[in-house]
Amino acid sequence: MSLFKQQSEAFSPRHIGSFGTKNEMLSVIGVESLNELIDKTVPASIRINRALNVPDAVSEFNLLNELKEKSLKNKVAHNFIGQGYYDTITPSVILRNIFENPGWYTQYTPYQAEISQGRLESLLNFQTVVSDLTGLPIANASLLDEATAAAETMNMFFHHVNRSTIKAPNLFVDTHVWPQTKALLIARGTPLGINIVEGDYKTHEIDSTYFGAIVQYPNNIGSVEDYAAFAGKVHAAGAYLGVATDLLALTLLKAPGEFGADVAFGTAQRFGVPLGYGGPHAAFFTTKDEFKRAIPGRIIGVSVDAKGNRALRMALQTREQHIKREKATSNICTAQALLANMAAMYAVYHGPQGLTNIAKAVHATAAGIAKGLAEAGLPVETSVYFDTLYFKADAARLKTVAEAHNANFRYFGNDFVGISVDEVAAANEVATAELFSKILSGYSGKNITVAITEENGVLASGNTYNRDTDFLTHPNFNTFHSESMMMRYIKQLENKDLSLNTSMISLGSCTMKLNAATEMIPVSWSHWSRIHPFAPVNQAQGYFEMIQELSAYLSDITGFDHCWLQPNSGAQGEFAGLLAIRNYHINNGQSNRDVILIPISAHGTNPASAVMVGMKVVVVKALENGYIDVEDFKAKAAQHSANLAGVMITYPSTYGIFEESVKEICDIVHQHGGQVYMDGANMNAQVGLTSPGFIGADVCHLNLHKTFAIPHGGGGPGVGPICFKKHLKSSFMNVTDADTVNTDELLTSHVSAAPYGSASILLISYAYIRLLGAKGLLNATQHAILNANYMKARLEKDYNILYNGANGTCAHEFIVDLRPLKTTSGIEAEDVAKRLMDYGFHAPTMSFPVAGTIMIEPTESEDIAELDRFCDALLSIRREIAAIENGESDKTDNALKNAPHTQFEVVNSEWDHSYTREEAAYPLPYTRNNKFWPSVARVNNTHGDRNLVCTCEPVSSYMEETVEA
Numbered sequence: 001m002s003l004f005k006q007q008s009e010a011f012s013p014r015h016i017g018s019f020g021t022k023n024e025m026l027s028v029i030g031v032e033s034l035n036e037l038i039d040k041t042v043p044a045s046i047r048i049n050r051a052l053n054v055p056d057a058v059s060e061f062n063l064l065n066e067l068k069e070k071s072l073k074n075k076v077a078h079n080f081i082g083q084g085y086y087d088t089i090t091p092s093v094i095l096r097n098i099f100e101n102p103g104w105y106t107q108y109t110p111y112q113a114e115i116s117q118g119r120l121e122s123l124l125n126f127q128t129v130v131s132d133l134t135g136l137p138i139a140n141a142s143l144l145d146e147a148t149a150a151a152e153t154m155n156m157f158f159h160h161v162n163r164s165t166i167k168a169p170n171l172f173v174d175t176h177v178w179p180q181t182k183a184l185l186i187a188r189g190t191p192l193g194i195n196i197v198e199g200d201y202k203t204h205e206i207d208s209t210y211f212g213a214i215v216q217y218p219n220n221i222g223s224v225e226d227y228a229a230f231a232g233k234v235h236a237a238g239a240y241l242g243v244a245t246d247l248l249a250l251t252l253l254k255a256p257g258e259f260g261a262d263v264a265f266g267t268a269q270r271f272g273v274p275l276g277y278g279g280p281h282a283a284f285f286t287t288k289d290e291f292k293r294a295i296p297g298r299i300i301g302v303s304v305d306a307k308g309n310r311a312l313r314m315a316l317q318t319r320e321q322h323i324k325r326e327k328a329t330s331n332i333c334t335a336q337a338l339l340a341n342m343a344a345m346y347a348v349y350h351g352p353q354g355l356t357n358i359a360k361a362v363h364a365t366a367a368g369i370a371k372g373l374a375e376a377g378l379p380v381e382t383s384v385y386f387d388t389l390y391f392k393a394d395a396a397r398l399k400t401v402a403e404a405h406n407a408n409f410r411y412f413g414n415d416f417v418g419i420s421v422d423e424v425a426a427a428n429e430v431a432t433a434e435l436f437s438k439i440l441s442g443y444s445g446k447n448i449t450v451a452i453t454e455e456n457g458v459l460a461s462g463n464t465y466n467r468d469t470d471f472l473t474h475p476n477f478n479t480f481h482s483e484s485m486m487m488r489y490i491k492q493l494e495n496k497d498l499s500l501n502t503s504m505i506s507l508g509s510c511t512m513k514l515n516a517a518t519e520m521i522p523v524s525w526s527h528w529s530r531i532h533p534f535a536p537v538n539q540a541q542g543y544f545e546m547i548q549e550l551s552a553y554l555s556d557i558t559g560f561d562h563c564w565l566q567p568n569s570g571a572q573g574e575f576a577g578l579l580a581i582r583n584y585h586i587n588n589g590q591s592n593r594d595v596i597l598i599p600i601s602a603h604g605t606n607p608a609s610a611v612m613v614g615m616k617v618v619v620v621k622a623l624e625n626g627y628i629d630v631e632d633f634k635a636k637a638a639q640h641s642a643n644l645a646g647v648m649i650t651y652p653s654t655y656g657i658f659e660e661s662v663k664e665i666c667d668i669v670h671q672h673g674g675q676v677y678m679d680g681a682n683m684n685a686q687v688g689l690t691s692p693g694f695i696g697a698d699v700c701h702l703n704l705h706k707t708f709a710i711p712h713g714g715g716g717p718g719v720g721p722i723c724f725k726k727h728l729k730s731s732f733m734n735v736t737d738a739d740t741v742n743t744d745e746l747l748t749s750h751v752s753a754a755p756y757g758s759a760s761i762l763l764i765s766y767a768y769i770r771l772l773g774a775k776g777l778l779n780a781t782q783h784a785i786l787n788a789n790y791m792k793a794r795l796e797k798d799y800n801i802l803y804n805g806a807n808g809t810c811a812h813e814f815i816v817d818l819r820p821l822k823t824t825s826g827i828e829a830e831d832v833a834k835r836l837m838d839y840g841f842h843a844p845t846m847s848f849p850v851a852g853t854i855m856i857e858p859t860e861s862e863d864i865a866e867l868d869r870f871c872d873a874l875l876s877i878r879r880e881i882a883a884i885e886n887g888e889s890d891k892t893d894n895a896l897k898n899a900p901h902t903q904f905e906v907v908n909s910e911w912d913h914s915y916t917r918e919e920a921a922y923p924l925p926y927t928r929n930n931k932f933w934p935s936v937a938r939v940n941n942t943h944g945d946r947n948l949v950c951t952c953e954p955v956s957s958y959m960e961e962t963v964e965a
Contacts, residue, residue, distance in 0.1 A: 009057045009773070009775070009776070010059060010060075011057060011059070011060060011516070011518075011771040011772060011776065012057065012772060012775070012776040012779055012780075014516070015514055015516060015771070015772065015776070015780065015860070015861060016776075016779055016780055016783045016860045016861070017514075017783075017787075017860065017861050017862045017863035017864075017866065018783050018786060018787055018790075018860070018862070018863055018864055018867070019779075019783065021863070021864040022034060022783075022786065024864065025786055025787075025790040025864060026786070028790055028793050028794065029786075029789050029790055029793045029809075030793070034782055034786060037782075037785065037786060037789060037809065038689065038782055038785065040805075040807035040808075040809050041658060041785055041789070041805060041807070041809040041810070041811060042658050042685075042689050042690060042785075042811075043658055043659075043660045043662075045660065045663060046658075046662065046663065046690040046694065046695050047689060047690055048559070048688075048689065048690055048691055048694050051774050051775075052556055052557060052687075052688055052774040052777060052778070053556040053774075054553045054556060054557070054769055054770075054773060054774050054777065055770060055773060055774075056773045056774070056775075057770070057771060057772055057773030057775065057776050058770050058771065058773070060516075060518040060771065063518065063767055063770055063771060064518060064521065064522070066770075067522045067525075067763065067767070068522075068525070070542045070545055070546060071522065071525055071527035071528050071542050072527055072542065073541040073542035073545065074527045074528065074531050074539060074540055074541065074542040074543060075406075075531075075535075075538070075539035075540075076526055076527055076530045076531070077406050077407065077408045077532075077535065077539055078405075078406055078407040078408065078425070078432075078435060079275075079408050079422070079530075079532045079535065080407060080408060080409050080410070080418075080419045080420050080421065080422075080425070081408050081409065081410045081418075081420060081532050081534050081535065082222075082387070082388050082410060082418060082419075082420025082422075083178060083179075083180070083220075083410060083418075083420070083534060084146050084178050084180070084181075084266075084267060084269075084753065085267075085269060085275055085278070085532055085533055085534070085754075086269065086270040086275075086387075086420065086422035086423065087275060087422045087423065087424040087425070087530060087532075088269070088270045088271070088272055088273065088274070088275075088422065088423050088424065089272070089423055089424060089427060090272045090273070090274060090342070090346075091272060091345075091346065091349050091486075093349070093483050093486045093487055093490070094272055094342055094345045094346060094349065094486075094490075095524065097487060097490045097491070097494075098338070098341055098342055098345060098490060099338070099342060099524065100520070100524060101494070102499065102500060102501045102515065102517075102711075103494040103497070103499050103501055104119070104338060104341065104494060104497075104499070104713070104714065105338055105515065105520070105711040105712075105713050105714075106499045106500035106501060106512075106515055106711050106712065106713075107119055107337075107497055107498075107499040107500075107712065107713065107714035107715075108499075108505055108507060108510065108512060108712050108714070108715070108842060109298075109335075109337070109712065109714070109715040110123075110300075110313070110314055110714065110715065111314065111846075112498075112833065112834075112837070112842060112843055113311065113312065113313035113314065113936070113939045114305075114311075114834065114837055114900050114934040114935070114936050114937070114938065114939060115496075115497060115498040115837050115842065115900075115932070115934050115935075116496075116497055116498075116714075117311070117312055117493075117496040117497070117935045117936055118492070118493030118494055118495065118496035118497040118935075119337065119341060119493065119497050119714040119715075120300050120312035120313065120314075121312060121493055121496075122340075122341045122344050122345065122493055123141040123142075123300045123337060123340060123341065123344065123714075124300045124302070124312060124950070124951070124952055125344040125345075125347070125348060125476055125477075125952060126139075126141060126142065126268070126282070126284075126340045126341065126343060126344035127139040127140070127141060127286075127299070127300060127950050127951055128472070128474060128476075128477075128951040128952040129247070129268075129271075129343070129344060129347045129472065129477075130247070130264075130268075130284040130285075130286045131286055131950075131951050132471035132472050132473075132951075133247050133250040133251065133255065133471055133472075134245065134250065134255055134256050134257055134261070134264035134284075134286045135255025135256060135257025135258045135261075135264075135469070136255075136256070136257040136261065136263070136264055136286040136287055136288060137257075137286075137288065137289055137951075138286060138287050138288065138289055138291065138292045138295060138299070138948075138950060139284065139285065139286040139287075139299075139950060139951070140284075140285050140286075140295055140296065140297040140298055140299050140335075141297065141298045141299060141300050141314075141335055141337065141340060141715070142268070142282040142283060142284065142285075142297065142298075142335045142336045142337060142339070142340035142716070143265075143282075143283035143284070143285050143296065143297050143332065143335065143336070144283055144332070144334070144335075144336060144568050144569055144572065144716075144752065145267060145279060145281055145283050145568065145752055145753040145754065146178070146181060146244060146265065146266050146267040146283050146753055147178070147180050147181040147183075147184040147185075147750075147752065147753035148184065148188075148283065148332075148568075148572070148751075148752060148753065149265035149266070149267075149283040149284070149285050150177075150181045150184065150185055150214060150242065150244060150265060151184055151185060151188040151189075152265075152285060152296040152297070152332065153212070153214065153242040153263045153265055153285070154171055154185055154188065154189060154194065154212065154214070154242070155188070155192075155296070155612075156263070156287075156291060156294050156295065156296060157171070157211050157212035157239070157240045157242065157262075157263075158171070158192065158194060158211050158212070159294070160211075160240070160291070160294060161211035161212070161238070161239065161240070162211060166193060167208075168208060168209050168210055168211040168238070168239065169193055169194060169195050169209065169211070170194075170195045170197050170209045170210045170211065171185070171189065171194055171195070171196055171197065171210065171211065171212050171213070171214065172197050172198075172199065172201075172204060172206060172210055172212070172213035172214070172234075172239075173185060173196055173197065173198050173199075173213070173214050174198075174199070174200070174201045174213075174214065174215040174216065174219070175198055175199060175200055176215075176216055176219035176220040176221055176223070177214060177215065177216045177219070177220060177244060178216060178220055178244070178753075179220070180750070180753045180754070181214075181216075181244065181753065182196070182198065183750040184750045184751065184752070184753065185214070186750070187579070187750040187751060188575075188612070188751075191579065191582060191612070191613040191614035192612075192614055193614070197210075201213070201215055201225075201227070201230050202230075206233050206234050206236075206237045206239060207237055208237055208238060210234075210237055210239045211239050211240070212234075212239050212240045212241070212242060213230070213234045213239060213240075213241050213242070214241075214242040214243075214244065215227055215230070215241070215242075215243055215244070216243075216244045216245075217243050217244065217245045217246075217249075217253070217256060218245075218246065218249055218253075218385065218386045218387075218388065221381070221382060221388070221390040221412075221416075221418065222382050222385040222386070222387070222388025222389060222390050222418065222420070223382040223383075223384065223385060223390070224249075224253060224382075224384040224385060224386060224465050226259070226464070226465070227241070227243065227256075227259055227260070227261075228259040228260060231259055231260025231261065232260065234260075235260065240262040240263070241260060241261050241262050241263075242261070242262065242263040242264075242265065243256040243261040243263070243264045243265075244264075244265055244266055245264050245265070245266045246266055246270070246386070247266065247268055247270070247271060247284070248270050248271070248355065248358065248359050248362065248387075248423075249359065249386040249387065250467065251352070251355045251356045251358075251359040251467065251471070252356065252359050252360065252363065252386065252466065252467055253386065253465055253466070253467055254465055254466065254467055254468070255467065255469060257286075257288075258469070262287060262288055262290075262291070263285065263286070263287045263288075263291070264284075264285075264286050264287075265283065265284060265285045265286070266283065266284055267281050267282070267283050267284070267753075268281065268282045268283070268284050268339070268340065268343035269281035269282070269339075269343075270422065270423065271342075271343035271346040271347060272342050272343060272345070272346030272349075273339050273342050273343060273346075274524075274529035274530065274760070275529065275530055275531060275532055275533070276523075276528065276529050276531070276758070276759060276760030276761070277528070277531040277532070277533050277535075277540060277543050277754070277756060277759035277760055278533030278752075278753070278754025278755065278756055278757060278758065278759045278760075279533075279568055279717070279752075279754055279757055279758030279759060279760065279761075280336055280338075280339050280568065280716070280717035280758035280760070280761055281336065281339055281758075282335075282336035282337075282339035282340035282342075282343055282716075283336065284340075285297065292948060296332050297332050297335055298314050298335055298715065299314065299315045299948075299950050300312055300313070300314060300315065300950060301313065301314070301315030301944045301945070301948055301949060301950050302944065302949040302950070302953060303315075303939055303940050303941065303943050303944025303947075304939075304940050304943055304944075305936040305937040305938060305939050305940065306898075306937040306938045306939075306940065307902075307905065307937045309936060309937070311936040311937075311939045311940075312939075313939045313941060313944060315944055315945055315948060315950060332569070332571055333569060333570060333571045333605050333718075334568075334569035334570060334571065334705070334715070334716045334717070334718035334720075335715045335716040336713075336716040336717055337713055337714035337715035337716045338711070338713030338714055338715075338716060338717060339713075339716070339717065340716075341714065345486075345490065347472060347477060348476055348477055348480050348486070348489070349480065349481065349486055350481075351472065351477050351478050351481060352470070352471055352472040352473070352477060352478070354481075355472075358423055358426070359386075360454070361423075361426040361427070361429070362386070362387045362421050362422065362423060362425075362426045363386055363387060363421075364426070364452060364453060364454055364455060365421045365425055365426040365429055365432060365452050366385065366386070366387050366388070366389055366419075366421040367455065368429075368433065368450055368451055368452035368453065369389060369419060369421065369432075369436050369450060369452075370385075370389050371450070371451070372436050372437070372440050372448055372449075372450035372451075373389060373391055373419075373440065375440070375444075375446070375448050376440040376443060376444035376446065376448055377444060378391045378392070378393050378417075378440075379391060381416075384465055387420055387421045387422070388418055388419070388420040388421075389418065389419045389420075390412075390416065390417075390418050391416070391417055392414075392415050392416055392417070393415060393417050393443070394415065394443075395411050395415045395416070395417055397443060398417060398439075398443050399411060401439050401442040401443045402439055403536075404442070405435060405438055405439050405442075407435060407439060408532065408535055408536065408539075410534075429452045432450075432452065433449075433450045433451060433452045434450075436450040437449050437450045474952040476952055496935040497714075498837075498840075498841075498842050498932055500512060500514070500515070502840070502932055503840050503841050503842070503866070503869075503870075503930075503932070504841070504858065504859075504862045504866050504867075504870060505841075505842040506841070506842070506844045506856045506857055506858050506870060507842070507844055507845045507855075507857060508654075508656070508813040508814075508815070508844055508845040508848075508854075508855025508856055508857040509603065509654055509681050509682065509813065509845055509848075509855065509857065510706060510712070510845060510857070511684045511703070511706035511707060511812075511857060511859055512712065512857075512859060513684070513706075513709060513859040513860065513861045514709065514859075514861035515709055515710070515711040515764070516709065516767075516768070516771070518767060518771065519709055519763075519764045519767040519768055519771070520711075520764060522763050522767070523760055523761060523763055523764065527542065528542075528543075528760055528763060529760060531543065533754040533755060533756070533759070534755075543756070543759060546762065546763065546766055547565060547756060547759070547762065549766065550563075550565070550762055550765060550766045550769070551563040551564075551565060551721075553766075553769050554702060554721060554723055554765075555723055557687055557688075557691065557769075557777070558680075558683075558691050558692050558693055558700055558702065558723040559691030559692060559693025559694040559695075560692070560693045560699075560700065560723040560724055560725055561724070561725050561726040561729075562723065562724055562725075562726065562729055563721055563722070563723045563724075564576070564721060564722050564723075564724075564732065565719070565721045565756055565757060565759075565762060566721075566751060566752050566754075566755065566756055566757045567701065567719070567720040567721060567722055567751050567752060567757055568717070568718070568719055568720070568752045568754075568757035568758045569716070569718040569719070569720050570605065570680075570681065570701060570703045570705075570718055570720040571605050571608075571609060571720065572720050572751045572752060572757075573680075573701025573702065573703075573720025573721060573722045574605060574606065574609035574648075574677075574679070574701055574720070575609050575612055575613060575751055576701070576720075576722045576732075576751045577677050577699040577700070577701050577722045577724065578596070578609055578610060578612075578613040578615065578648075578677060579613050579731075579751075580699060580722070580724060580728045580731040580732055581645055581646050581675045581677060581698070581699065581728070581731070582594075582613050582614065582615070582645065583731035583732075584675060584727075584728055584731040585645060585675075587730065587731060590673070592642070592643050593643055593644060593645040593673065593674070594614060594615050594616055594643060594645055595615065595616050595618055595640040595643045595644050595645055596610045596615040596616065596617055596618070596645050596646055596647065596648060596677075597618050597620050597633065597636055597637065597640075597644070597646070597647040597648070597669070597674075598610065598617055598618070598619055598620065598647070598648045599619075599620040599621075599622065599628045599633070599647075599649060599650075599653070600619055600620065600621060600622050600849075601622050601626065601628060601650065601653040601654055601655050601849060602648055602649055602650045602653070602654065602679060603650045603654055603679040603681045604654075604848060604849065605679075606648040606650070606679060607619075609648075610648065615645055618636055618640060620632055620633045620636060622655070625803060625804075626653065626655035626657050626802070626803030627657065627659050627661065628649075628653070628659060628661065628665060630661050630664065630665065633665060633668060634668055637668050637669060637671075637672045637674075638672070640672075641672040641673070644669070644672045644673060644674040645674055645675065646669055646674040646675035646676060646677055646698075647665065647666075647669045647674060647676055647677065648677045648678075648679060649662070649665065649676070649677070649678055649679065649697075650678070650679040650681055650682055651678055651679075651682065651686070651692070651695065652682050652685050652686075652811035652812070653682075654681070654682070654848075654849040654855070655802070655803045655815060655849065655850075656788070656803060656810045656811045656812070656813040656814045656815060656855070657803055657804070657805050657810070657811060658685070658805055658811050660806060662695055662696070663695060663696055666695060666696030666697065667696065670696070675698040675699065675728075676696055676697045676698050676699075677697065677698070677699050677700070678692040678695070678697035678699070678700040679700070679701065680692070680700050680701050680702040680703055680707070681703055681706065682811070682812065682813070683702055683703070683706070683707040684706060684707045684780075684781065684784050684812050684857075684859065684860075685781060685784060685785060685811040685812035685813075686781065687707065687777050687778070687780065687781045688774070688777050688778030688780075688781050688782075689778070689781055689782075692723070693723075693725065698724065698725050698727075698728060699722060699723070699724040699725070699728055700722070700723050700724070701720045701721065701722045701723075702720065702721050702722075702723065703718065703719075703720060704718070704719035704720070704721065704761075704762070704764075704765045705717065705718040705719060708764075708765035708768050708769070709764055709765060709768040710761050710764045710765060711764075717758050717761055718758075719757060719758050719761060719762065719765070779860075780860045781812075781860070783860040784812040784857075784858075784859055784860040785809075785810075785811060785812050786860075787812075787858040787859065787860060787862060787867060788810050788811065788812050788813055788814055788856070788857065788858055789809050789810055790864075790867060791814075791856060791858055791867055791870070791871055792809075792810050792814045794867075794868075794871040794875075795816065795871060795874060795875070798874075798875055798878045799816045799817070799818075799874070799878065800816070800817040800820060801814055801815065801816060801817070802814075802815040802816070802817040802850065802853060803815060812857055812859075813855055813856060813857035814855070814856055815849075815850060815853050815854070815855045815856075816844075816853060816854050816855075816856060816874075817850070817852070817853050818832055818852055818853060818854060819851075819852035819853065821881055822852070824881075824885045825881050825884040825885045825891070826884070826891050826892075826897075827881050827884065827896050827897075828852065829846050829847055829852050829853060829854055830846065831896040831897055831899065832854065832874075832877055832896065833846050833854070834896070834899040834900050834938055835877055835880070835895060835896045835899035835900070836873060836874075836877070837899065837900035837932075837934045838895070838899055838900050838901055838920065838921065838923060838927075838934075839873035839876070839877075839923060839924060839927060840869075840873075840926075840927055840930060840931065840932045841869075841870055841873055844856040844857070845857075858870075869926055872924060872926075873923075873924065876923055876924055877896070880894070880895055880896060880923075881896065884896075889914070889915065890914045893913055893914045893915075894914070894915065895915050895919055895920055895923070898913065898920070898938075899938070900934040900937065900938065901920040901921055901934070901937075902933060902934055902935065902936065902937055903921075903933040905920075905937065906920060906921045
């Protein structure tokens with residue numbers, strides 16, 4: 001191998017942790033070679049036996065140079081487009097210490113609260129920001145984007161009003177709601193039989209056929225409207241009001257909760273989160289107490305731990321769609337936790353006065369431009385505005401002049417133009433004033449000087465729209481304003497959380513693999529981060545080039561003809577794929593096909609997603625060995641043949657098995673006129689070995705935050721692109737025209753707000769594929785299977801492994817059955833999960849897909865030393881359980897039932913347990929060198945659900961210490 005070739009392939013052994021220990025691991029498993037292991041694991045009938053059609057691996061150095069060159073094909077303009085997206089200034093302390101910090105971006109969803117207290121506090125801060133500014137008491141910990149938050153509002157109202165039979169199918173949507181939101185409401189509402197009625201809120205009559213209404217505040221043309229009387233009309237009809245709003249504007253405007261909103265939602269993007277050509281951004285959603293058990297997404301709540309100390313955790317978790325399955329009213333799974341944390345820290349950093357000052361500067365800048373427009377003969381049409389100016393002009397002429405000065409305005413048609421001012425324009429008020437002086441002088445032929453002053457314009461004191469209530473009064477938002485304090489606050493929270501820079505996170509089905517630094521670096525570059533999603537197409541050529549290449553790679557990897565990158569979560573991808581199947585049948589005159597077969601072994605979100613597109617779920621049984629019951633499948637396919645829409649399968653199944661019958665199952669569905677949907681959650685076991693398209697699927701979503709290395713970010717972002725065969729192409733709605741996209745291969749529908757969803761983090765998966773190349777991608781899959789089987793081999797003598805493949809192997813994950821231990825020792829899966837924290841590890845996936853079990857997926861990124869540490873921990877725990885079984889340890893006062901043990905508890909002068917402090921805190925020698933301390937004892941979930949508090953009520957211990965100091 002040449003030195004240059006060696007350099008280009010150097011990333012594989014850095015990404016694949018077990019690269020150099022393969023033979024040692026194979027010996028433990030009991031096979032001669034990696035090929036033998038793969039042959040025993042993956043059925044020969046589904047092996048593709050061809051090299052992937054992706055480029056050869058490139059070195060990290062060369063890739064960064066390529067991406068820099070590609071980024072310069074994007075044009076960073078002065079963006080005044082608005083429409084829900086605004087350039088913003090990310091404080092450097094947040095950029096460096098959160099956005100670019102693996103201690104924040106590699107965390108998992110905070111299901112294990114005791115080792116998630118840092119991000120839980122930050123998300124509680126986020127909820128407090130949202131609740132305070134909107135004037136509504138219950139907020140969640142973020143959704144995907146503003147348009148999907150609108151859809152969740154619609155769904156919640158619809159199911160709340162129509163709990164028995166459909167009595168009120170209509171949703172009123174004001175004509176001045178964002179166009180992308182209206183489009184998504186139609187896409188999401190139509191399958192559920194919801195009728196979207198657009199009109200003018202001032203004149204439209206709301207009667208008993210309406211379950212809800214949605215308005216925008218400030219609206220699509222920038223106008224600040226008084227919706228109080230309209231709220232009364234909506235409520236009088238027995239319906240509910242949702243208000244799309246803007247957090248920055250709400251620092252100056254009356255809170256929606258004060259004029260009758262039942263839900264307020266929007267995006268927190270302009271709180272320090274880069275544009276990124278559309279995402280990822282955290283949406284917010286807040287509502288009245290009446291809806292606290294119906295609110296979609298995750299809520300962070302205040303509770304207590306086993307010692308009575310304040311502790312945070314995810315509240316009301318029975319709302320999770322994994323548990324409710326087809327009875328769920330939302331399929332939302334991924335939140336945008338990383339971006340919500342950035343927005344929360346932006347509020348902490350600036351505080352209420354700083355946020356108000358930014359809002360005032362934005363409005364004053366808009367007011368100054370408005371005076372210049374009037375002087376140029378272009379008076380603003382709206383009487384009350386915050387940041388957006390709407391006026392009539394010779395749009396073509398104005399556009400020519402503006403673009404000559406590198407400025408993007410919004411063009412509505414009929415010569416109406418919009419100018420939206422953001423934080424960046426306001427911060428550069430001198431340059432902004434000069435820019436508009438030149439543009440307006442050039443347009444009008446007059447010598448116009450735009451002046452921006454500190455006056456408040458139409459939002460002057462005494463105006464009826466002004467906010468007159470305080471917000472963000474909690475000390476968290478009024479203390480950390482120096483960089484030193486801010487940096488330490490962020491670090492103090494980070495230290496409470498276990499992430500991938502602490503130890504492996506072996507979550508089955510969630511694939512917590514390495515997020516390599518080189519993959520992450522370009523996301524922060526300005527020519528990727530500062531592009532508006534609705535910028536002219538010639539300003540985003542770098543994005544289009546990257547997106548086209550990534551789409552081609554993913555299409556080849558999955559064995560499909562097309563890949564569509566808009567869905568910004570796995571749940572959105574599922575919805576998009578199922579919607580295409582639904583539309584396919586409708587287009588073929590078979591709208592009756594609405595039955596979807598879902599094996600019990602399929603991924604947990606599948607039934608909820610099927611219901612979201614109006615399908616009826618029929619569950620297929622599993623055999624004792626975990627395989628799909630093919631006879632039951634045949635019988636149900638035949639029973640529902642006339643109405644069969646298709647099947648949703650996960651492959652390999654969530655039981656960690658490559659089933660030999662998968663092709664037969666696909667054939668059965670096709671014989672009965674259905675389509676095959678494959679969930680891509682377990683694609684990490686397929687890449688380079690097989691593919692959904694080759695197996696027989698028609699459509700498949702991918703989780704780029706799993707197989708393709710986008711970080712989980714404490715619960716989000718995620719990306720769920722959909723790959724499909726060409727016969728489904730026409731079933732995707734609303735292919736965009738040439739003004740928006742430069743190829744019909746990149747389909748654009750409406751399952752997310754932005755045309756390419758969370759476009760900026762597509763760079764990470766692009767880099768992952770380029771760095772590994774075809775050979776490295778195959779090696780990654782093989783080693784993911786190797787690592788799982790190595791761990792299984794080490795554990796199976798002491799634990800019962802629930803399912804095995806035909807030759808006794810597992811795929812890339814396996815299930816450890818802990819149910820028998822409850823009978824012999826009283827120990828349950830939760831006890832093992834909490835005890836693992838004392839050993840420095842996050843628990844595997846717990847009680848899914850089988851209650852009372854743990855599902856382990858090591859990924860290819862972990863080295864043998866880390867795999868051994870985790871196995872040693874589980875084997876040590878098994879010895880601790882054995883001591884309970886034989887009476888050596890107390891059945892109730894033991895290290896497992898009392899886990900996790902905090903540092904405070906261990907060093908306390910009182911210790912009344914039957915085991916030693918050393919056994920509690922340092923159960924194995926390695927923990928002395930790398931001890932991770934849970935910051936709270938076991939959290940009492942029941943107390944928190946019964947006493948729901950989801951905003952910053954008590955002062956944190958850190959704050960108490962700070963205030964005392």
